[in-house]
Amino acid sequence: MPTVTIQPSGKTYEAAVGSTILAAIMAAGESILHKCEGKGECGSCHVFVQEGRKTISKIQRAENEKLDTIPGVGSKSRLACQALLGEENITVELLGFGSGM
Numbered sequence: 001m002p003t004v005t006i007q008p009s010g011k012t013y014e015a016a017v018g019s020t021i022l023a024a025i026m027a028a029g030e031s032i033l034h035k036c037e038g039k040g041e042c043g044s045c046h047v048f049v050q051e052g053r054k055t056i057s058k059i060q061r062a063e064n065e066k067l068d069t070i071p072g073v074g075s076k077s078r079l080a081c082q083a084l085l086g087e088e089n090i091t092v093e094l095l096g097f098g099s100g101m
């Protein structure tokens with residue numbers, strides 16, 4: 001099972017392959033906005049994937065289009081509700097409340 005390390009707290013959580021980054025973050029007890037409940041429509045769950053980008057699911061068109069509307073996105077940006085965990089460990093950075101608004 002991949003380990004998700006969550007920054008800036010440094011908390012870690014072991015999650016199942018194929019589960020979303022959002023689910024892992026919430027299961028670890030971290031706070032993250034998810035206003036559309038994981039439908040990929042609101043952009044509030046925007047995170048930076050600092051390590052392990054190759055192991056998570058590829059970005060799909062709808063996610064890409066949503067990310068394009070969010071200020072401050074970069075090459076490490078993902079919507080936590082749309083990115084699925086692969087076999088390898090990852091590190092994600094939470095951007096604080098309202099970052100994806």
Ligand code: FES
Pocket residue numbers: 033034035036037038039040041042043044045046079080081082
């Ligand atoms: S929870 Fe709305 S885009 Fe992820």
